Amino acid sequence: MKRFRTPTKLAALSVAFGLLLAACQMPPMPAAQQPPQVVEVTREVLVEVTPAPVNYGEVVWLSTQLRPVGEAERVRGVILRGFPGQVDFIPEDEGPFIDRIAAETQAGRGTVSLLGALHGNFSSMVTANQLMDLTELKGRLMDRGIPDEFWKLAQFGTDKTYYVPWMQATYTMVANKKALEYLPEGADMNALTYEQLLEWAKNMREATQENKLGIPAGEAALLHRFFQGFLLPAFTGGVVTTFASEDAEKAWQYMKELWEYVNPQALTYNFMQDHLLAEEVWVAWDHVARTKDALEQRPDDFVALPVPAGPKGRASMPVIAGLGIPVTAPNVEGAEALIEFLTRPDTQVTTLREVGFFPMVDVEFPGFVTPGIRAQGEVVLKQANAPDALAVLLPVGLGPKNGDFNKIFRDTFTAIVINNEDIAATLASQKDVLNALMKEVGAPCWAPDPDSNGLPCQAE
Amino acid sequence: MVARCSQQLVPYLLLLPAAAFLLVFFAYPMVEAFGLAFAGPGGAFTLDNVRRAVTDVAFTPALETTLLLILIIIPVQFVLALAMALLVQAKLKGASFFLYVYAIPLAISELAAGIVWFSIFTDRGFINSLLVSLGVLERPFLFLSFQNTGWLIFAVVMAESWRATSIIMVILVAGLQSISHEYLEAADVFGATPWQRTWHVTLPLLKPSLQVALILRTILAFQVFAVALAVAGRGITLLAAEAYRWYNTYRDPGVAAVYAAIILVLSIASTLIFLYALRTPKEQSL
Numbered sequence: 212m213k214r215f216r217t218p219t220k221l222a223a224l225s226v227a228f229g230l231l232l233a234a235c236q237m238p239p240m241p242a243a244q245q246p247p248q249v250v251e252v253t254r255e256v257l258v259e260v261t262p263a264p265v266n267y268g269e270v271v272w273l274s275t276q277l278r279p280v281g282e283a284e285r286v287r288g289v290i291l292r293g294f295p296g297q298v299d300f301i302p303e304d305e306g307p308f309i310d311r312i313a314a315e316t317q318a319g320r321g322t323v324s325l326l327g328a329l330h331g332n333f334s335s336m337v338t339a340n341q342l343m344d345l346t347e348l349k350g351r352l353m354d355r356g357i358p359d360e361f362w363k364l365a366q367f368g369t370d371k372t373y374y375v376p377w378m379q380a381t382y383t384m385v386a387n388k389k390a391l392e393y394l395p396e397g398a399d400m401n402a403l404t405y406e407q408l409l410e411w412a413k414n415m416r417e418a419t420q421e422n423k424l425g426i427p428a429g430e431a432a433l434l435h436r437f438f439q440g441f442l443l444p445a446f447t448g449g450v451v452t453t454f455a456s457e458d459a460e461k462a463w464q465y466m467k468e469l470w471e472y473v474n475p476q477a478l479t480y481n482f483m484q485d486h487l488l489a490e491e492v493w494v495a496w497d498h499v500a501r502t503k504d505a506l507e508q509r510p511d512d513f514v515a516l517p518v519p520a521g522p523k524g525r526a527s528m529p530v531i532a533g534l535g536i537p538v539t540a541p542n543v544e545g546a547e548a549l550i551e552f553l554t555r556p557d558t559q560v561t562t563l564r565e566v567g568f569f570p571m572v573d574v575e576f577p578g579f580v581t582p583g584i585r586a587q588g589e590v591v592l593k594q595a596n597a598p599d600a601l602a603v604l605l606p607v608g609l610g611p612k613n614g615d616f617n618k619i620f621r622d623t624f625t626a627i628v629i630n631n632e633d634i635a636a637t638l639a640s641q642k643d644v645l646n647a648l649m650k651e652v653g654a655p656c657w658a659p660d661p662d663s664n665g666l667p668c669q670a671e
Numbered sequence: 672m673v674a675r676c677s678q679q680l681v682p683y684l685l686l687l688p689a690a691a692f693l694l695v696f697f698a699y700p701m702v703e704a705f706g707l708a709f710a711g712p713g714g715a716f717t718l719d720n721v722r723r724a725v726t727d728v729a730f731t732p733a734l735e736t737t738l739l740l741i742l743i744i745i746p747v748q749f750v751l752a753l754a755m756a757l758l759v760q761a762k763l764k765g766a767s768f769f770l771y772v773y774a775i776p777l778a779i780s781e782l783a784a785g786i787v788w789f790s791i792f793t794d795r796g797f798i799n800s801l802l803v804s805l806g807v808l809e810r811p812f813l814f815l816s817f818q819n820t821g822w823l824i825f826a827v828v829m830a831e832s833w834r835a836t837s838i839i840m841v842i843l844v845a846g847l848q849s850i851s852h853e854y855l856e857a858a859d860v861f862g863a864t865p866w867q868r869t870w871h872v873t874l875p876l877l878k879p880s881l882q883v884a885l886i887l888r889t890i891l892a893f894q895v896f897a898v899a900l901a902v903a904g905r906g907i908t909l910l911a912a913e914a915y916r917w918y919n920t921y922r923d924p925g926v927a928a929v930y931a932a933i934i935l936v937l938s939i940a941s942t943l944i945f946l947y948a949l950r951t952p953k954e955q956s957l
Contacts, residue, residue, distance in 0.1 A: 306919040420810060429904035430912075475816035476794060479904030489795045614921035622728055629817060 440528025846880025
């Protein structure tokens with residue numbers, strides 16, 4: 212192929228020459244200080260700039276978030292488009308995620324450069340010294356408008372910053388519009404109480420002979436969050452300290468009554484959107500990312516509603532995901548660039564549009580998100596700003612014992628609601644498990660439980 | 672002499688790669704996991720993990736359900752597989768077509784099979800849609816309700832039988848094909864009916880294949896997990912599911928290892944029972 216050699220050489224030479232020229236281009240002159248009262252003259256100067264191509268190389272990104280196949284595909288295909296580097300996005304279950312980073316830290320050699328996880332996942336990594344201090348990066352990202360309280364959470368009570376807040380989510384109710392006519396007398400669908408929810412479920416059953424309320428209680432379901440962040444705090448005003456209180460007994464008594472009207476297939480339900488779309492259930496509680504499809508595919512048939520309120524307030528739990536860098540990261544520069552990229556306002560908006568997680572940064576609520584997501588976003592705001600709102604933090608400082616903590620709530624539910632065991636006795640025995648666990652990890656109380664002054668949080 | 676020696680070594684050399692693979696990827700992790708079940712935080716010997724596993728609320732139901740499933744699934748599968756294998760062997764017209772149809776589930780993963788059967792049984796699933804549209808049912812019947820464990824078990828048995836019967840059939844067909852025609856012809860000469868021929872000639876000669884298939888299937892049945900998870904969710908629980916949960920959800924490898932060790936012990940015990948019960952005396956082997 213001799214014929215092509217010369218042209219190729221020529222092309223290469225001309226490109227090189229062009230680059231040289233571009234490099235020699237004078238920067239545009241700064242506009243001279245205009246003395247006042249002079250007619251303005253606009254001058255157009257044509258400047259050709261060839262940006263130096265940046266490539267951050269390969270960044271392996273391990274994440275406990277955005278694991279469902281559809282979401283992961285959107286991360287790779289849409290959200291990461293435009294990042295100058297080769298990102299290998301690996302969604303991973305929490306167990307293997309923690310194990311892999313622990314193994315890489317032990318080996319002193321890593322392959323993973325960036326971590327995407329929940330606040331709670333990071334807390335055990337902080338105690339194990341597996342995360343880099345990102346204070347310097349935080350300084351560069353101060354113009355993003357990430358709220359201070361989120362930055363504070365990322366410090367885990369130290370003077371270092373261990374992750375950059377990345378995206379947030381919460382849980383809401385979603386209802387089929389067919390269900391709205393069965394709302395109890397005088398109930399405001401944007402300010403329901405748990406009593407009204409029960410009545411609503413009863414009305415639906417009378418009308419259809421089917422249990423039309425859905426609560427996710429399957430293998431991959433987030434049922435434990437319903438107890439930790441919604442039902443129990445709304446009835447008791449706390450999570451751990453009030454675990455076995457009289458109010459908690461009332462809450463579980465209520466749960467038993469409510470369960471009578473929950474679709475009995477709930478133990479197979481993981482993502483409520485599937486069952487809402489199939490119309491097996493008409494009203495459901497779940498994570499916004501797990502009801503998103505219903506609102507997106509049929510925005511005219513579904514509405515999002517704020518979660519109900521109990522005697523102690525409208526408890527809800529925001530979910531905070533962050534981006535951290537492990538100490539063994541082979542490509543720190545790439546990871547920092549990727550964090551910078553993922554927290555840009557436009558990337559944050561893309562993330563909302565594609566996977567339904569809400570921005571951490573200050574963005575204009577964009578006009579091009581689907582009506583479904585917009586409705587969800589408005590409800591999230593209503594929920595957080597309700598006069599009786601009660602914010603419940605995700606469990607803090609449990610480290611590797613997060614799973615055991617969740618198990619306590621799941622086991623309590625199974626014993627009381629599924630196996631019909633005595634409420635007070637179950638709470639008493641699970642309380643001992645809970646207190647032993649909190650002592651073992653030495654985790655102080657988190658909101659809305661009262662401050663325990665650094666001592667382990669204990670149920671009374 | 673040297674040639675003789677290397678001649679004798681050849682079979683061992685051929686077996687070596689497979690043996691090495693099994694040692695590294697099966698035997699070694701198995702021993703390690705067994706040790707993990709009895710290791711405390713510092714690696715010292717402890718029975719804490721065992722105590723936690725056995726006193727857990729889910730332990731008894733998991734053990735009972737696992738054994739119950741095995742007691743139902745294995746006989747059902749063997750009757751089906753034997754019928755299928757004899758049908759394929761019968762050299763009827765279109766027998767090969769049956770063989771291909773029977774082999775379809777072989778290519779499907781456990782979880783996928785579970786999801787398929789979930790969509791068959793769920794309340795807006797295939798069965799219910801069909802029965803409601805035919806007017807047999809007024810409203811969908813909830814097969815997968817947590818209140819009727821019987822139907823949950825039935826759905827898991829259906830899914831698991833559909834998924835894993837063909838592998839037994841393949842083993843049995845191979846066994847049937849190795850039976851010499853002389854035996855069957857001799858039986859014909861003595862005037863045996865087809866039924867007698869199957870019962871007195873084919874089945875006894877099939878014993879080695881049956882033994883292999885039984886051992887394989889039972890070991891795998893102790894590990895039933897993805898199918899049950901997809902079909903019944905949290906409605907029923909199994910040993911393998913608990914092992915997965917303790918490792919993955921509750922983050923406690925020690926207790927997960929106890930469950931794994933229990934599955935291992937049960938598997939070894941059942942294997943020994945089959946080896947003894949279905950042993951073929953030397954003089955009877957072909």
